[in-house]
Amino acid sequence: MERSSNSIQETRAAVASRKVRTEDLVAAALERIRAQDGEIGAFVTLTEERALKRARALDEAAAHGKELPPLTGAICSVKDAILVEGARCTASSRMLENYVAPYQATAVDRLEAAGGIVIGKTNMDEFGMGTSTENSAFGPTRNPRDPSRVAGGSSGGAAASVAADMCDAALGADTGGSIRLPASFCGVVGVKPTYGSVSRSGLIALASSLDQIGPLARNIADAEAVFAAICGRDSFDSTSTEYEHRSKDVSLRGLRVGIPEEYAGEGLDPAVGRVVQSMLERMKDAGATLVSVSLPNTAFGLAAYYMINTSEVSSNLARYDGIRYGASSREGESIRERYERTRGELFGPEVKRRVMLGAYALSAGYADEHYRRAQRIRTLLKEDFEKAFASADIIAGPVSPVLPFLLGEKIDDPLAMYLVDTYTVPVNLVGLPALSMPAGQAETLPVGLHLIAPPMGEPLLFGTGRAVESLRDTA
């Protein structure tokens, strides 16, 4: 069955009018996955039976003329850090290689209640640690646009599954850019919502003050539809907030777009800079006002982020001891040996690196210099953004300082890998909503435009995204 490039809204209409059956959509998606995933490696587990069962239920409802939920027929993948009940959930780690989720994430509940069909779990950097999806225990995910290159990370499988047309939408998770960066590298839309707007219940925790679940999709409207379905307070996540999303049209005319001075530094690949600049110029021609803003503490953002990330990581990963669930080493005579061997054998190198760095950053004698200093820089960054949003409605720039790089290019240099997150991490530290959307290409490789809005600014964020998308697509 030919893949239509329908939007989620169009697909739902087609199912409702019985032009197409959801079951056939699932079968077609599975075919496309089987044809391509051997090379791309987007999926860790397929949930075929679950998908077909749900599809049949929706087709049954359509046959009886019942009102269909908003995401009916949307084939969705779920990052393997997000629990889907009854399905294996590995976080791309050997530590959870055979762990089957006994319950599921609220975001998945809501996605399914809205008619979304979960077709499989996607590959990621182990426990969310990485920028390329090369840190997976099950092999890397390749970029569908150029399979010699990385898909980006840590939600590489999610982004690739949408870019390769294996699904309509994906749920990913973003702690320091893990949705936005792979979205940029693969040429799709990726959204990290305001901290607290989407429940983290059922998301394997990486850094609890930074993590957020968010959607990836082919276009802004689809991403927005998924966000609207999954957002809102959840009694199982006490950091979740009251949130009812209202879609809003935004005109570029008179829109003040803030361009941070500090982002045009020497780390930015000129090829990336040119594509982003070109899009910004087009926005200006359409009536937007480009305003220079300053985020003076940008230089400290990456270091502060990694200090906080690794500190929270070292705490959150202490639960993986092989005792209550997950794989474990039976070697060792004492309980301490069992812990040490289990974790030593089953965690990958980046996980070990971060767990150790975090423990060091928190340890007595060093916590003030590292962890607490980072927390104070976090306040400075929050103030930087507050000042910037006084003179700009929305902030724009590149998502990544580099083009999608070759597999293996940065894997031996952790610091070079961390630098790829330079523009994305401040957003997580401050809890702002942000998205990546395709802005063009450099040397045939996708380049994403980063849009950042004030807290709870999703209507403005999505509205601006739609306006830029219209502009881009009427060349």
Place this chain on the structure above:
Amino acid sequence: MRMETGQIQHIARLVRLSLTEQEIDRFRDDLSRILESFSVMRRADIAEALPLTHPASLVNVFRSDEPGALLCAGGEQKLRAMFPDQENRFLRVQTILQRYGEE
């Protein structure tokens, strides 16, 4: 900022990781480079800044202490099914407390 092998070994014990000799060397070098790069934080003017531990303002969330929806519908049984080593309803582990005088 140069980390010593002894420091890496100490941290590895704290976080319950057994490392090979090569891993100890590699992580010592990695952490040294990373901390050196992150020492840029010393230049930040944090004099007036309070620590921000969380982007959202933390508010106590209360509800009445009554049984409600279960997160795990399968209940206790489902969770126990994942124990690597089970005896009756109990999870079997190695001895945690040693007799006085034993390591």
